[in-house]
Amino acid sequence: MSLKHAVLGMLAIQPMSGYTLKKAIDESVGHFWTADQSQVYRTLAGLVDDGLASRRTVVQDERPNLHLHSITDEGLAELDRWLASPLRTPPAREPFLARLFFADRMAPEAIRDLFRNRRREVGEALAALEAVTVPEHAEDTGTLLRLATLDYGIAQARTELAWLDATEQRIGKKRIHEKHTDEHRPEAP
Amino acid sequence: MSLKHAVLGMLAIQPMSGYTLKKAIDESVGHFWTADQSQVYRTLAGLVDDGLASRRTVVQDERPNLHLHSITDEGLAELDRWLASPLRTPPAREPFLARLFFADRMAPEAIRDLFRNRRREVGEALAALEAVTVPEHAEDTGTLLRLATLDYGIAQARTELAWLDATEQRIGKKRIHEKHTDEHRPEAP
DNA sequence: CAGCATTATTGGACTATGCATATATAGGTG
DNA sequence: CACCTATATATGCATAGTCCAATAATGCTG
Structure with missing residues (x-):
């Protein structure tokens, strides 16, 4: 608890x-x-x-x-x-990464959707965090620490958005390449 | 499940x-x-x-x-x-942030320890991720996706390390300032 | 006035997971 | 031989947490 x-x-x-x-x-x-x-x-x-x-x-x-x-x-x-008390970090549970890990069984459009939805979700979360109005001059340690947890969320969200773009581009490039070399093969279902 | x-x-x-x-x-x-x-x-x-x-x-x-x-x-x-199936993201549980959020009740050295331990943990996790040997030419989508989940972890860890440094510095500066203005007051227990 | 939203609390069923522990075989080390 | 490690599987117990639903009072809106 x-x-x-x-x-x-x-x-x-x-x-x-x-x-x-x-x-x-x-x-x-x-x-x-x-x-x-x-x-x-x-x-x-x-x-x-x-x-x-x-x-x-x-x-x-x-x-x-x-x-x-x-x-x-x-x-x-x-x-x-x-x-x-000592802080023990429970291992991360990232259902999105779990999904992505096995996503090669999915159709290309489905993978695109996966990325699109994730981008929207993270974007919304980021916007929500950035929308929080912060006091002009944070004075006490408490306020500073609480703002820091906000910053954490913002930084991680931005990192993820960048990663999403980079990753999808890499996957996308791969697919174009595949299309080229596999033109003679029938369309995968 | x-x-x-x-x-x-x-x-x-x-x-x-x-x-x-x-x-x-x-x-x-x-x-x-x-x-x-x-x-x-x-x-x-x-x-x-x-x-x-x-x-x-x-x-x-x-x-x-x-x-x-x-x-x-x-x-x-x-x-x-x-x-x-639609991917529903369960909200993040970040015990470290939870601790930090209420950390203003802690002694300054304890806060430093909190940061130090976290930095060590994240650093170790990052090292472990970076140590994974990846295949030279990732060919299939599956491998690309799996490597992407690694990249995710690496990117987030690096972001967190940067945030840790920035945050602790900010808190630290604050404390020096406090020391200056509060010199006449007795040491907090 | 019917229906819905807000405020406010509670209970039951269920699930995922963790921790501890038990069992069994085989190989290596002091 | 005692002990440890690796391989291999399983059960019992506890608990944090979610989902769903019920109840109850009030105010607002069509």
Whole structure:
């Protein structure tokens, strides 16, 4: 459960309800960590059970009541323990690369589509990251670090776009060459 | 279960035993997809159950017997179905960024360690990717695509190393500045 | 007023995966 | 001989996470 620690981190910034938390996650850490809505509530419940967060019901007139969660001292301690713990990197899971790896079974147009869709997706992600308005003068370390995670996403997205172009061009060239040398053979299905 | 499809893809290249498959995965798709040994065997069992692969026991004198798995026609059909299916990208999980995002609670030396360790890890991964010997003249599309997945890893690793340097420098500068302006204040614990 | 969107929470089923452990054979090394 | 490594397969347990659906109140819009 690493979402647990991400949630602790968020609650350390300010108390939240499950609903608010879900939105906050989507908007801040969303580009490198996501959480299913049901998972968010489950995690909060777990934190309360473990005494790492406290819950307070806030009665609202205009909307359904909400449970406001605050981090406890124990929670802060656990957060710091996590921050000090060795960071183990789980191996990357890249379904796109997995697909590409076996894509020679696909028709040429399908491969083109694969690239096109990926380019669109990464482009959109990049645009979203670049659209985030950043404070003029970042002062505290926290803000600097959070901006850095944005930069990370932007840099990686740009790298991938460049790689997409280079790769597709290389594959494309290959196919033209193939067409030349294989003109006498029947069209592959 | 996407390992299922990765395994199908591997079996489409050549029949394998669980043991061989595990090693093949580590050596080929390992940099963007990994599989626990137990998971490999479970997945193979599942494929056989579903008729997507067939198993044949090979008796060996010098070593324990092995179960050689081959992909069936149904398996090839499923593989192609998967290749044609829409690719849904699960959101990235980047524990390192998650850590960094909340790292302002950490001591400066701990942040330095975080960067140092990450730099080492990424550097090692990059070295491993660059060490892969590639065929002189890649001819078929399959080889080109597989080399492309290597290039992807290399490009992303290099980008990350550059980002690590830039980011740490920025944080470092900030800290020097802080030291200047905060000289009169007591050392933070 | 019917239907939809937003706010807010919860439960059940399922899956993928990891970790630990067990078993068996054979070869090499101290 | 004890121990380690490589080959080879398998099971049990735990858990993080997703998907789907239900519930409930309110406000907006056609």
